[in-house]
Amino acid sequence: MAERKRPVDAVIIGYGWTGAIMAKTLTDAGLSVVALERGPARDTSPDFEYPRIADELKYGVRGDLWQPLADETVTIRHGIQDTAAPYRKYGSFILGNGVGGAGTHWNGQLWRASPEDLRLRTHIEQRYGKKFIPADMTIQDYPVSFEELEPHFDHFEKVCGVSGIAGNLRGQIRPGGNPFEGSRSDEFPTPPLPPIHVARLFEKATAELGYKSFPVPSANSSIAYTNPYGVRLGPCNLCGFCERFGCFLYSKASPQTTILPILADRQNLEVRTNAYVTKILLDRTRKVATGVTYIDESGVEVEQPATLVILSAFQMHNVRLLLLSGIGRPYDPATGEGLVGKNYAYQMCSVTGAFFSEDVEINPFIGAGSAGQRVIDEFNSDHFDHAQSGFIGGSLIYAGGTGGRPIEQMMLPPDAPHWGSGWKLAIRKHYRHSAPIGSLGSVMSYRDRYLSLDPTYKDAHGLPLLRITFDWHDNEYRMVAHSAAKMDEIVRVMKPEKQVTLVMRSGNHYDTRVYQTTHTTGGAIIGSNPTNSVINRYSQSWEVPNLFIYGASSFPQNIGYNPTGLLAALAYFSAAKIRDTYLKSPGALVPV
């Protein structure tokens, strides 16, 4: 029999970015709130302190801040007829864990979606005709527009002290920024850091080719900055221990460095760590959530009753918890019916290694998750005419370099020896004089790509793991070939001695062994009505109106941008509606 806690107004599942945003919103409104986080408590001090944080083996390779896969992982298969195998070791993506979630060890690339990304199906049909969308491609519009989200993108950028240059300020295209972005109501809160050397070479090369490069919008603050909540961030020093690490300088925006400090003393908020939620509880009608069950750190099962349930775990965990709780109908790829698990998507990346001569000093160890980087947006979203190219979507192309950490990031030409004295010579020759140029591209959603519970494999508590069914489709092979060709052309102008492009080609299967991106999306998608989505425009469950679901699980298909800006904007958009309408009169915010 589970221990039963005193009822509270709201329970929050997962204390990362969207959990922190909702904890602030709900405690501001005077609600009593309990936040449940599956991982440990973590803060800048003591967890990310210098010099101990500058430990590549511990954090970059072993992944001490990541979700321990031994207890819970996912299973993966390529096709609906295959048997899924467990993701036993980290590779393709990294799952967050602990207070702050993946928001502590992300890169800080804080993008908005393009306006057309949010009405993708309508936009594509209008511009290219209905037949342009393949029959098995299940993309759909967001039920909310860029213009509606704009104030929330803007607010989140200010919360994070994002550095960058506006390219479209109140409709005026401005030099130095992204000319393809939707209209901004305000400039970025902090200016960009100077480009790292590879980014400088990229700026020159792209300018020569007529492209407009600009600083990656970066939640690595460039100056001392106070956010709208009164929390201070410090300037980034390009330390090189950023993504996969917690920031010791209070420069990288994370829940800890932007929102949590103002919540620390709130009497109406209790944060319980090492609390592993196993189920969202429903009443007999199955239309009202009554709280959650979790296993606490001593292994005791606890019931936490609540009037409002906020599901704000990582994308995959949101979907798994819905399935484990029996909320909504699981998606069935055979019939196309059911919605929970539908439209899982990923991103398609490629990289060009540029190997320069020894007089080009790249200083690869000078870098950050996003500060100092430069990017172009010409070949993303629908910023170019897709009629001839025959695919939907696109990629960012960027000059990165996040720290040149030698175990993870040593880049050698494919013909260099892997070991032996020849390897020693190769690492000396190339380490200081090579750099990656990358593309990060969209992936559409398809009828046969989805999430479900695995029939065989279990977590440490005996609950089924989440199963991913995913592989690439032709649209994405064509998309990445297009992006990689542009990238290759740019790198050629940068004049390395040698350049090598790694790109997935038709017939290459999704490879889970190699890190690509943690931007997994879908499975609890947002939409205009209960027949096409799990949540409405306010991130409210259609089936259970006192349940709100946040995170990239809501994306109907993936975009060619990092997802945090969009998922945070959707959360703030929802938070405003909850504050202004729902709390006064709880119930369905969109009539069915």
Added chain:
Amino acid sequence: MATPPLIDRRRLLLGLAPAAAAVLTGVTSCTRDTRNPSAHSPTFFSAAEWAFVNAAVARLIPAEGAGPGGIDAGVPEFIDRQMELPYGHGAYFYLKGPFLNDVPATLGYQLRYTPREIYRMGILAANAAVQKTHGKQFADLSATDQDLFAQMMERNEVQFSPVPAPVFFAQLLANTKEGYFADPLYGGNRGMTAWKWIGFPGARADFTDWLDQAGRAYPYGPVAISGARS
């Protein structure tokens, strides 16, 4: 399949902390840094296994040619110590069954074995294979023959069971490079010689003075987490 639950492993990690701190102090003292790296007494590896690991590391990152060798960098000590940490025991991996055969390689590692088990079985299989063809142990082969055998493992040209030769080789090579490049606190990268060789400044982690000097070679040598400089 008994994988320790989350809380137990955390206690285990906490339990290890004082030992790690002691090691950290040890690494910074001159006496330890200058002694013969092969003088480390292995905790995990048996004498025969230790001979294999030393011989293999000496071929993967040899002393000959320019640049520090893996033995001088303390790589075998690093690997031995890793085997005693949660990592060696497989604590970072999902190791529950069932274990599937015929899974596409793109779906990743699907064996039941921890790094400790991979070394134990891999070394046994390697020495048995060399014994069969050469009548001796791997460590007693000439450097040329060792290189040839390592290549056969890498290319799956020698049959090991139950851990396939390329799996064992990949484990060995990955840990060898980790030991070469990781912070010296783990026993490898002694004197930060591997960092100096490639020009990585280690745990310096502050480039405020170099933000706007892109293209100019960074002039400072490495520092370790312990504060040691080189």
